[in-house]
Amino acid sequence: MSRIYLSPPHMSPDERELLLEAFDSNWIAPLGPHVDAFERELAAFVGVPYAAALSSGTAALHLALLLHGIGAGDSVLCSTFTFAATANAIRYVGAEPVFVDATEADWCMDIEQVERALAAERARGKRVKAVMPVDLYGLLPDLAALEALCEREGLVLIEDAAEALGSRRDDRSAGSFGACAAFSFNGNKIITTSGGGMLVSHDAGIVERARYLSTQAREPFPHYEHVTVGFNYRLSNLLAAVGRGQLMHLPERIDARRANAVAYREALADVPGFRFMPEPEGTESNHWLTCVLIDPEMAGVDREAVREHLAADQIEARPLWKPMHLQPVFADCPSYGSGVSERLFAIGLCLPSGSSLTDGDRARVIDRIRSTPGLR
Numbered sequence: 001m002s003r004i005y006l007s008p009p010h011m012s013p014d015e016r017e018l019l020l021e022a023f024d025s026n027w028i029a030p031l032g033p034h035v036d037a038f039e040r041e042l043a044a045f046v047g048v049p050y051a052a053a054l055s056s057g058t059a060a061l062h063l064a065l066l067l068h069g070i071g072a073g074d075s076v077l078c079s080t081f082t083f084a085a086t087a088n089a090i091r092y093v094g095a096e097p098v099f100v101d102a103t104e105a106d107w108c109m110d111i112e113q114v115e116r117a118l119a120a121e122r123a124r125g126k127r128v129k130a131v132m133p134v135d136l137y138g139l140l141p142d143l144a145a146l147e148a149l150c151e152r153e154g155l156v157l158i159e160d161a162a163e164a165l166g167s168r169r170d171d172r173s174a175g176s177f178g179a180c181a182a183f184s185f186n187g188n189k190i191i192t193t194s195g196g197g198m199l200v201s202h203d204a205g206i207v208e209r210a211r212y213l214s215t216q217a218r219e220p221f222p223h224y225e226h227v228t229v230g231f232n233y234r235l236s237n238l239l240a241a242v243g244r245g246q247l248m249h250l251p252e253r254i255d256a257r258r259a260n261a262v263a264y265r266e267a268l269a270d271v272p273g274f275r276f277m278p279e280p281e282g283t284e285s286n287h288w289l290t291c292v293l294i295d296p297e298m299a300g301v302d303r304e305a306v307r308e309h310l311a312a313d314q315i316e317a318r319p320l321w322k323p324m325h326l327q328p329v330f331a332d333c334p335s336y337g338s339g340v341s342e343r344l345f346a347i348g349l350c351l352p353s354g355s356s357l358t359d360g361d362r363a364r365v366i367d368r369i370r371s372t373p374g375l376r
C-alpha cells in the first residue's frame, strides 16, 4: 500500500516548463523576471495592488511587524490557535505575543476576547500595537469586524493568510484585509514553491520597503552602502517560476480540496460524535485541510485511536494545532480565552487533504477510519 500524505505538493507540467525556462535563462538569482511576474500575478489574484515575493511566510510576517515599527516593549495580540511561525515572528522583533482564544463558530480569533485582552493589557500598562489574526485551515475570521476594531483602537492589523490563499469572507479575499498580509508557499500549503512567501498590501510604500529590507537593505550606490540592518529574505527566480505555474492551477486545486471536504463529510455523516470544521455564513474556504472533531464519549474512540489506526495503514493524519499558550516556549506570555482552542486541540484531527488525493485514496482513508476498533 502506498503512503497517503496529509497535504503533499501537487505539480503539473507547467511548473516544470517554467522552472526549466528560468534555469536556461540563467536568472538563478533572488531576482529576475519570474519574481516580478509572480508578484504581479498573485497580487491580481488576491485583488491587492502590491506584493513582495519572499523566502517564506515567516519572513513576510517578520517584515510586516518591522515595517510597522513594532519592536521591544510592544505587545501584539495573536491567535493562540495557529502554527508557531505567527508567534515566532512577534518574538523576532522583540515584542510580546498576547494570545487570544478561538471561537466555536469559526475556530478563528475571538473578537470578544480581543477586546478583553486589549483592555486588560492596557490596564497593566502594556503598549499594545498590533493584532495578528490567522485565517485558520483556509477559514477567515470576521476580519471586517477586526479591521473596524483596529481602526477604532489605533492598532495595526496584520493578517496571517498563510493557509488561506483563494479563500474569501463577505466577498473579500484572504490577504486583502488590514495593513498587510502574509502568504506561505511552504511544501504543505495549497500551492508551493518548496519554500516561499509573499507580503501583500494596499500600501505601495510598505511593499517597496519590504523589497529593500529583504535584499540586505542596499542603498543605491555602485558600492555596497548600508544605513539599516537588512535581511536575506527574497524569493529566488527559480522558485518564483514554480509559483507562477502553481498559481495558474489554483482554482482547480481549491475545487479538488473542496471535493475532499464534501466527500469526508458525506461519508462520515452517520458516525456518532464526528463533527467537521464549521463554515459560517459568508465564508468561502479554500479547504486547505479537512478537519474533524471526534467526541470520544459519543464515538467510542478518541482522536489518537483514529490517528494511530490510520498511521498503521500508512495514512498520515495530524492533530489540530497545539495552541501557542500551551507551548513551553511561550509559557510566560499572557493569554486570554475560555478553553475553546484547548478542546479543539484535544479532539481534532486533520485528514489527508491534498489536491492530488484520488477517489480511491479517499475511499481508503474513509474505510480505514470506519474500521477503527471500538468505533460506534
Ligand SMILES: *Cc1c(COP(=O)(O)O)cnc(C)c1O
Residues within 6 Å of the ligand: 055, 056, 057, 058, 059, 082, 083, 085, 086, 134, 160, 162, 163, 183, 184, 185, 186, 195, 196, 197
Ligand atoms: C505555514 C504557516 C506560516 C509560515 O509559513 P512558512 O512559509 O512556512 O514560513 C505562518 N503562519 C501559518 C498560520 C502557517 O500555517
